Amino acid sequence: MKEDWxxxxxxxxxxxxxxxxxxxxxxxxxxxxxxxxLTAGKTFIKGYTxxxxxxxxNLPTIIFDDxxxxxxxxxxxxxxxxxxxxxxxxxxxxxxxxFTYYAMQVNRVRSDTHKRYWISVFAKKKFLLPSLxxxxxxxxxxxxxxxxxxxxxxxLKKAQDQLKIYRQAVLKxxxxxxxxxxxxxxxTDLPSADELLKQIKEERQNYFDQxxxxxxxAVIIWKENKNDDKKPAKPKFIKKLVPFSxxxxxxxxxxxxxxxxxxxxxxxxxEASSLKAGPFGSSLKKESYVEYGxxxxxxxxxxxxxxxxxxxxxxxxxxxxxxxxxxxxxxVLISLVGTVGKVLVLPENCERGIINPxxxxxxxxxxxxxxFYKYYFESAFLKSIYSIKSHGATMDILNLGIIKxxxxxxxTLTEQxxxxxxxxxxxxxxxxxxxxxxxxxxxxxxxxxxxLKxxxxxKLLSEEEIAKCKAQPDYEPASVLLERIKExxxxx
Numbered sequence: 001m002k003e004d005w006x007x008x009x010x011x012x013x014x015x016x017x018x019x020x021x022x023x024x025x026x027x028x029x030x031x032x033x034x035x036x037x038l039t040a041g042k043t044f045i046k047g048y049t050x051x052x053x054x055x056x057x058n059l060p061t062i063i064f065d066d067x068x069x070x071x072x073x074x075x076x077x078x079x080x081x082x083x084x085x086x087x088x089x090x091x092x093x094x095x096x097x098x099f100t101y102y103a104m105q106v107n108r109v110r111s112d113t114h115k116r117y118w119i120s121v122f123a124k125k126k127f128l129l130p131s132l133x134x135x136x137x138x139x140x141x142x143x144x145x146x147x148x149x150x151x152x153x154x155x156l157k158k159a160q161d162q163l164k165i166y167r168q169a170v171l172k173x174x175x176x177x178x179x180x181x182x183x184x185x186x187x188t189d190l191p192s193a194d195e196l197l198k199q200i201k202e203e204r205q206n207y208f209d210q211x212x213x214x215x216x217x218a219v220i221i222w223k224e225n226k227n228d229d230k231k232p233a234k235p236k237f238i239k240k241l242v243p244f245s246x247x248x249x250x251x252x253x254x255x256x257x258x259x260x261x262x263x264x265x266x267x268x269x270x271e272a273s274s275l276k277a278g279p280f281g282s283s284l285k286k287e288s289y290v291e292y293g294x295x296x297x298x299x300x301x302x303x304x305x306x307x308x309x310x311x312x313x314x315x316x317x318x319x320x321x322x323x324x325x326x327x328x329x330x331x332v333l334i335s336l337v338g339t340v341g342k343v344l345v346l347p348e349n350c351e352r353g354i355i356n357p358x359x360x361x362x363x364x365x366x367x368x369x370x371x372f373y374k375y376y377f378e379s380a381f382l383k384s385i386y387s388i389k390s391h392g393a394t395m396d397i398l399n400l401g402i403i404k405x406x407x408x409x410x411x412t413l414t415e416q417x418x419x420x421x422x423x424x425x426x427x428x429x430x431x432x433x434x435x436x437x438x439x440x441x442x443x444x445x446x447x448x449x450x451x452l453k454x455x456x457x458x459k460l461l462s463e464e465e466i467a468k469c470k471a472q473p474d475y476e477p478a479s480v481l482l483e484r485i486k487e488x489x490x491x492x
Contacts, residue, residue: 010125033048036076037079038079059074060073062097062104067115067116071104106453141455149447156440170426175375177259199367200367267410273323277360293315295352327353328346331370334360334377371420
């Protein structure tokens with residue numbers, strides 16, 4: 001089926017223009033402006049400008065990233081973002097630019113060295129060129145198949161978006177008490193929120209009394225020994241926060257009678273270090289890192305929800321100097337910058353270590369389930385609250401001060417366990433569906449490449465479709481077409 005195709009290079013079909021005179025002067029883009037500003041990468045349209053001069057109009061064209069070799073087919077007027085590209089134009093009106101663009105997608109080159117690739121490498125790449133009629137038929141079939149494929153991908157992505165909405169709906173109902181309403185109605189001995197708060201207060205006081213007694217004994221021993229060691233420090237505990245006012249409570253959703261809104265001091269553990277932001281950057285520099293020792297937990301573990309990844313460590317001396325930032329099993333770690341509000345609950349077998357400056361760690365009391373806390377903190381409801389408290393910063397950001405002022409639903413530990421069970425039974429179905437969607441999207445991308453591969457192997461068109469092309473009165477072999485393109489270029 002490729003008997004009259006001919007080998008050629010991209011530079012035999014394409015000239016290039018440097019983008020200098022088309023570069024946008026101002027990056028103050030506005031979607032209401034008319035002219036798109038392009039890059040050759042995945043972003044493609046960076047924004048829109050109202051600059052009237054230096055607009056590229058020789059269409060259609062191909063823009064080529066000279067460093068990554070990414071390319072985009074363009075059939076509308078535009079300006080460009082930077083000089084790191086070539087604007088490719090046809091050497092003749094006989095060049096089918098869309099066919100040439102598709103040929104570029106299956107003729108990739110390695111771009112792992114920092115150099116400009118068009119002139120030195122890509123333009124010289126060889127590929128097989130069919131007759132113009134067959135080119136048009138191949139492009140038409142690719143476009144039809146891609147259109148169907150794009151519709152399937154759009155449907156899959158829509159399903160992904162619907163799953164996100166469903167996940168948040170599950171969390172919303174969970175933390176309004178709806179998922180456990182029937183379960184709660186069957187219980188006969190659930191304490192009220194007021195009774196829970198009383199238990200928390202008693203537990204905290206008992207713990208404090210025990211620690212105080214231990215401290216007093218340590219001080220007596222210290223005095224008796226009359227040594228030069230530092231006097232034992234008196235136990236400290238997290239400070240009580242000002243409870244929510246009636247006005248603040250009125251702005252929060254109503255909870256059922258067994259629940260109550262509280263601040264973090266009511267659900268955190270007793271120790272002062274149970275609420276701790278990461279150390280100052282100056283306290284944990286890269287010069288302190290070692291190959292093994294005590295792990296440094298950062299955003300990579302939290303965002304990926306995987307405590308095992310990462311290989312940054314500090315030695316014992318640095319670990320002891322930052323002991324207040326040390327983590328324990330079942331601690332909650334929260335990301336503060338960039339991808340904010342993601343939560344990792346450390347498992348029982350986690351490595352000993354410390355948090356870095358981009359995290360907060362919370363040790364919860366025995367009255368609060370860490371997994372319950374994770375689901376609540378990652379809910380859209382809570383994010384809507386702390387996004388407002390970020391005071392319109394230019395980027396999403398959290399800090400310990402904001403976390404201390406957030407509302408947390410207090411209910412019995414038994415009900416928290418039941419809520420986690422209800423959430424996970426529903427979200428496990430979501431996870432399975434989402435996995436299927438992700439696999440289908442990967443297959444769709446593979447199918448796109450398969451279509452292109454078949455096209456340039458001469459296997460996309462049937463024998464009947466090829467015969468129809470050859471029966472056209474203006475049909476000519478690719479060798480004749482290429483000579484005509486070269487001749488037209490010479491005449492120019």
